Amino acid sequence: MSLTMDAVLQQARPVLPVLVIEDVSLAVDLARALHAGGIRVLEVTLRTPRALDALAAMRKALPDLLIGAGTVIHAEQFGEARDAGAQFAVSPGCTERLAAAAEDSGLPYLPGVMTPSEVLLALEYGYRSLKLFPADGATSIKMLKSFKGPFTGIRFCPTGGVTPDNLLGFLRLPNVACVGGTWIAPSNLVRARAWDQITQLAAEARALAGGLEQSA
Numbered sequence: 001m002s003l004t005m006d007a008v009l010q011q012a013r014p015v016l017p018v019l020v021i022e023d024v025s026l027a028v029d030l031a032r033a034l035h036a037g038g039i040r041v042l043e044v045t046l047r048t049p050r051a052l053d054a055l056a057a058m059r060k061a062l063p064d065l066l067i068g069a070g071t072v073i074h075a076e077q078f079g080e081a082r083d084a085g086a087q088f089a090v091s092p093g094c095t096e097r098l099a100a101a102a103e104d105s106g107l108p109y110l111p112g113v114m115t116p117s118e119v120l121l122a123l124e125y126g127y128r129s130l131k132l133f134p135a136d137g138a139t140s141i142k143m144l145k146s147f148k149g150p151f152t153g154i155r156f157c158p159t160g161g162v163t164p165d166n167l168l169g170f171l172r173l174p175n176v177a178c179v180g181g182t183w184i185a186p187s188n189l190v191r192a193r194a195w196d197q198i199t200q201l202a203a204e205a206r207a208l209a210g211g212l213e214q215s216a
Helices: 005-012 024-036 051-061 076-084 096-105 116-124 138-147 167-171 187-191 195-215
Strands: 015-019 041-045 066-070 129-132 155-158 179-181
Touching: 005 015, 005 041, 005 066, 005 129, 005 155, 015 195, 024 041, 024 051, 024 187, 024 195, 041 051, 051 066, 051 076, 066 076, 076 096, 129 138, 138 155, 138 167, 155 179, 167 179, 167 195, 187 195
Parallel strands: 015 041, 015 179, 041 066, 129 155
Antiparallel strands: none
């Protein structure tokens, strides 16, 4: 059975860590720290020269994790990500060319949207799991509430502005599958090799969401 983006987001809930990895030698330790905190799905952004090398190292060392490539903005990156071992791909937006490349690659794809027109475009390409980007707290929570009526059955992963302070506001929405965030593994903690702190941040996010699920 092939992996779907909906299944990826379900496994990621509550938080999909968005990682910017500068030093590939730290990648495996970072993945292990997040895994120890209960994280099962990671996104390695293609913002650094050796991002795909980091992704490949993580996949080899921790085969139980689902690891995707983020910030995919060029069509050729889908094939490169797949060849490096990526199991899904994420973009900050959506274009016809990116959608075609995603289909050719066979990777589950999470395209980014920000407006109703962009949601409609993604729907035309057949996508029902979408990334809301950027998500800036209260304004985005209000917008997602308004999306619930016209976009029945669409699931969102808000990213780019989600913090521990507004995490639950997003997760309470029925059309939010999970949230994406950089705060769980900020670059300063990665550079400092503060693995215990990163594990703690991951565990705290899961604990917050766990309380929400129990009260639902």
